[in-house]
Amino acid sequence: MAEHPLLRVEQLEVRRRHGDATPLVGPLSFEIGPGATGLVGESGSGKSLTVRALLQLLPPSLQSHSRCMQFDGHELSTLRERQWQALRGADMALVMQDPRHALNPRLSIGTQIDEALRLHARLPRAERRERVLAAMHEVGLPQPRQLWTHYPHQLSGGMGQRVMLAIALINRPRLLIADEPTSALDTHLRDQVLELMMHLADAHGMSLLLISHDLPLVARHCRDVLVMYRGRLVDRCAAAALDTATSPYTRALWHCRPSGDTHGQLLPVFDPAQMDPVA
Amino acid sequence: MPAPRWFNANTAWRMLGSSALSLVLTLAGLLAVTFVMSAFSPIDPALQQVGDHASAATYAQARHALGLDAPLPLRFAHYLIGLCHGDLGISTATGQAVAGELREVFPATLELSTIALLISAIAGVGLALLSARWPGSWVDSAIRVISLLGSSVPIFWLGLVALALFYAHWHWAGGPGRLDDAYEYTIDMPTGLVLLDSWRSGMPGAFASAIRHMLLPALLLASYVLGSIARLTRTSLLGELHQEYVTLARAKGAGPGGILLRHVLPNCLGPMLTVIALAYTNLLQGAVLTETVFARPGLGRYLTNALFYGDVPAILGATLVLGIVFILINGVTDMLVRLLDPRLR
Numbered sequence A: 001m002a003e004h005p006l007l008r009v010e011q012l013e014v015r016r017r018h019g020d021a022t023p024l025v026g027p028l029s030f031e032i033g034p035g036a037t038g039l040v041g042e043s044g045s046g047k048s049l050t051v052r053a054l055l056q057l058l059p060p061s062l063q064s065h066s067r068c069m070q071f072d073g074h075e076l077s078t079l080r081e082r083q084w085q086a087l088r089g090a091d092m093a094l095v096m097q098d099p100r101h102a103l104n105p106r107l108s109i110g111t112q113i114d115e116a117l118r119l120h121a122r123l124p125r126a127e128r129r130e131r132v133l134a135a136m137h138e139v140g141l142p143q144p145r146q147l148w149t150h151y152p153h154q155l156s157g158g159m160g161q162r163v164m165l166a167i168a169l170i171n172r173p174r175l176l177i178a179d180e181p182t183s184a185l186d187t188h189l190r191d192q193v194l195e196l197m198m199h200l201a202d203a204h205g206m207s208l209l210l211i212s213h214d215l216p217l218v219a220r221h222c223r224d225v226l227v228m229y230r231g232r233l234v235d236r237c238a239a240a241a242l243d244t245a246t247s248p249y250t251r252a253l254w255h256c257r258p259s260g261d262t263h264g265q266l267l268p269v270f271d272p273a274q275m276d277p278v279a
Numbered sequence B: 001m002p003a004p005r006w007f008n009a010n011t012a013w014r015m016l017g018s019s020a021l022s023l024v025l026t027l028a029g030l031l032a033v034t035f036v037m038s039a040f041s042p043i044d045p046a047l048q049q050v051g052d053h054a055s056a057a058t059y060a061q062a063r064h065a066l067g068l069d070a071p072l073p074l075r076f077a078h079y080l081i082g083l084c085h086g087d088l089g090i091s092t093a094t095g096q097a098v099a100g101e102l103r104e105v106f107p108a109t110l111e112l113s114t115i116a117l118l119i120s121a122i123a124g125v126g127l128a129l130l131s132a133r134w135p136g137s138w139v140d141s142a143i144r145v146i147s148l149l150g151s152s153v154p155i156f157w158l159g160l161v162a163l164a165l166f167y168a169h170w171h172w173a174g175g176p177g178r179l180d181d182a183y184e185y186t187i188d189m190p191t192g193l194v195l196l197d198s199w200r201s202g203m204p205g206a207f208a209s210a211i212r213h214m215l216l217p218a219l220l221l222a223s224y225v226l227g228s229i230a231r232l233t234r235t236s237l238l239g240e241l242h243q244e245y246v247t248l249a250r251a252k253g254a255g256p257g258g259i260l261l262r263h264v265l266p267n268c269l270g271p272m273l274t275v276i277a278l279a280y281t282n283l284l285q286g287a288v289l290t291e292t293v294f295a296r297p298g299l300g301r302y303l304t305n306a307l308f309y310g311d312v313p314a315i316l317g318a319t320l321v322l323g324i325v326f327i328l329i330n331g332v333t334d335m336l337v338r339l340l341d342p343r344l345r
């Protein structure tokens, strides 16, 4: 890993504002370096809450706290909301799971991509238009000029996800966070969109934090993997070493992939008693 | 910009067509109801005309002259044909054509309620936005108090208090009537809209007088629906804030004010328009009371007098006009809601 990680988080916790004081997530500490990092874990393990906490996008009923959260050497935990607004979308961008809900149904595609640019760059309208069209072209949206006036409901899921990608990439962020960016898509579209995202992140030198249920996919595309279980980080390893993982939970996750080989057999069952969380 | 590919003129027309069809059906229902009300009203127009002491022959003659002895379907047909010619019958109280009288009084009512609607819609949506931006602040309490007052204090009582304070005591607002006496009988009223006519009269002070007289009734009437517009809009705005697209907008770096105005508000247009249309129909009804309190000429005073004299054609004519306006308001709202939603276009 580089001498100076892009994002360094220590003792991050997410709790409810009222009532139960046990953290929903954390405490967790991790670093995100260059290239792609995978974040995996079963449903409800706290992956989404973690990335929302990284972007200060938690719902009002939740709050996060961390001892230290450094982005490119700058401390984030002391930022005010205005400074967060300047950071979000410009330096750290988010791709969400389902374009059908994440895109605003009342605004045209062009307007929604343009907004991301308008919020962070003072550019003349014509130049913004050029950049939006270029971004649409870059993510492989066909006929960007016609598409500009389309609305989200007129797009297929794959196109919607490309629009979301264009929104995230248009300001050339340093870190792209993708929360299950392909789980709302058909299998054959999944790889296409993911390949595109990997390719663009690579081409622009962005770091990528990829959240997914899909371990083989993460193993194929990422450099490092963080494994979460019940709000805690239980393992971190090189993606290439997933099949030889030593953590019992990671091993169970890895071997739980149903496939042609294991057809008709019982998949292994994970015993939480074997667990000792790291971090 | 060329018409986008998705814009299908056929769908748009079909949609407008279905709105228009339901409009026509509702209108037919309204006509049938007003006709039945007139046909079975306990007040006998022939008797009203000839008086209690007339002979049976005179009475029968009057009935025949009024077309009351024809079978019901034929009478309905006559009624419809009359309507097509703008004939709403003759007022039994004044002997004038009801249609002509309504043409004089209705614009005033429409003017008052439209101004009240503008005030309450702008203030109501504004308050709702403020309270959605800062939930739990003083704006919430203000909205609660206003809607409580608006919905529970009778409008005529509030009107009398307002007149006593702002007119009689402080002289801030104009008193009863729509103009100061100096102008009331000197200005021509071709349109019946007092603001417009006083403006066009060119008389210095006439327009100002019209505004001073409009102030109290319009504000009072606006307060009648302001609370419900604010409350329902607020609920709809807050409900949208949980949507995923709000999270994405925040992730883009948008601030809370921008999110409310650019993302959430457009998604609340449908419910807002519906609430405002409902408020408009309420305002037209409220205007009837307000006009009576403030002694403004208008449909309200006309209807009150007609009821007092048992003037059936006048009552039914006014009812019909109000009914048609209600139907139009609902129909237009329906079409607007659909036209404004890209998913329904």
Ligand SMILES: Nc1ncnc2c1ncn2[C@@H]1O[C@H](COP(=O)(O)OP(=O)(O)OP(=O)(O)O)[C@@H](O)[C@H]1O
Pocket: A016, A024, A041, A042, A043, A044, A045, A046, A047, A048, A049, A050, A059, A061, A062, A213
């Ligand atoms: N607003 C909230 N208030 C209280 N608890 C919440 C809230 N949002 C999520 N949680 C809880 O926090 C835990 C982690 O949720 P999170 O959405 O981060 O899971 P996830 O790992 O992203 O799961 P999935 O893979 O299904 O998306 C869950 O148990 C969930 O019930």
Ligand SMILES: [Mg+2]
Pocket: A047, A048, A049, A179, A180
């Ligand atoms: Mg999730």
